[in-house]
Amino acid sequence: MQQKWHRPREKSRMRDLVKQPLHSLKHTDKSGKKIVSLVSPKLIEDGLDQSQVGMIMSCQSGAFAISKFIAGVLSDRTNPRHVFIVGLLVGGIATVLFSTVPVSSILILCGLWFLNGVAQGCGWPSCAKIIRQRASPTQFGTLWSILSSSINVAGSLAPFISSYIVLHYGWRASVFTSGIISVLFALLGAFALQLSIGNEETCESSNTKKCKASATNNSSEGSFLDLLFDPFLIMLSASFLVVLGARTALATWGQLYLIEERGRSHYEGSAFASSIESGGLLGRITVGYVTDRLIQRYTSKGSSPLNIRLSVAVAFMLGSVPLLHALRVTVTEDSSNVWITFLGFMIGALLYGPISIIGIVSVESAPAHLSGSSNAIASLAGNIGAIISGFPCCYLAEKYSWSTVFFLIEVAIGVVSIVMFFLKNLRPKLLKHKKAD
Secondary structure, three states, rough: OOOOOOHHHHHHHHHHHHOHHHHHHHHHHHHHHHHHOHHHHHHHHHHOOOOHHHHHHHHHHHHHHHHHHHHHHHHOOHHHHHHHHHHHHHHHHHOOOOOOOOOOOOOOOHHHHHHHHHHOHHHHHHHHHHHHHHHHOOHHHHHHHHHHHHHHHHHHHHHHHHHEEEEEEEEOHHHHHHHHHHHHHHHHHHHHHHHHOOOOOOOOOOOOHHHHHHHHHHHOOOOHHHHHHHHHHHHHHHHHHHHHHHHHHHHHHHHHHHHHHHHOOOOHHHHHHHHHHHHHHHHHHHHHHHHHHHHHHHHHEEEEEOHHHHHHHHEEEHHHHHHHHHHHOOOOOOHHHHHHHHHHHHHHHHHHHHHHHHHHHHHHHHOOOHHHHHHHHHHHHHHHHHOOOOHHHHHHHHHHHHHHHHHHHHHHHHHHHHHHHHHHOOOHHHHHHHHHO
């Protein structure tokens, strides 16, 4: 039986969730994840080459992908609050230790950043599980976007804060500060989360006959293997790989591209990285709110909610292609910093929007008992794209140039946008079966 949502209670839940400390904790989590990419120019000045820095980041991305996949699959069997807090604490400790290791000890640096990636991977599946348990279907996209916007808040502020600390105290102080903040927020967050949602009961934690009956019915609606061979999820995962890989490459290496190939200052490179995240903040919240409103308006007329969301994603991705081209062609040593910042802002908005939509659709395209696994599969593909944006992109940049790398990203986004446009009417296999039943 489908659960009924009452509007007053739905709005109350929305307010309570937004007021929860999840946004602040995820903000801290993201700051710790990006810190090495923010100090990468100084690491190179201290003796590391681009490939070594890329290898360190790829270690984190690889560990993050594996950890996030496992955490997503197990999200129905674990306490998401505990997993999130422990991950934040371990990630902070690994970051503090990273700041003490000599740059000559490349294997130790890779190992510590691999551990950081394992800890970071526990974060989002836990947050997604919490909002999935408490959000109405008609508000899920908006709430998902608000929570995920914490990533962009961190990405917008972190480049400036990190740049200031690096310039005045060195890169080690910047990394150490990030780690200490993560540890402190983990300790405070454990108490805050317990106060805000500790006493709420969900069907997952309940032992009532109604919940057991629901779980029994769910188990007949498909399995994990059905998800793996679902053409819709395969299309979604392939798109996520390209889009998340493109966003990670631009956010990570965009400042290096501007400094090395366009003769811009370190501060201007940081401003570009920050503008991507600022634009991403707008893009995430916009797509969540707009698609929820469109779904409320057009689903009564027979339109599919998934089709509506994916149509918006395609429009955003196609819009990013000419801006990516402009970043390669129009930016020179004499270009206005306002123009560069504008490009970063718009690229961030147009790439982060589809990332948010794909995450939402991956959860909505599977039955409730497989929603965590569905999101885990799509996220794994996205994180493979993030891995590719590390060492492989650095290798191509050393052999050719960052302009070449960004050209390949531009082409990949264009191709995937066209493919998604023609396949957006594809239906998830398990949802079709459920409707037929």
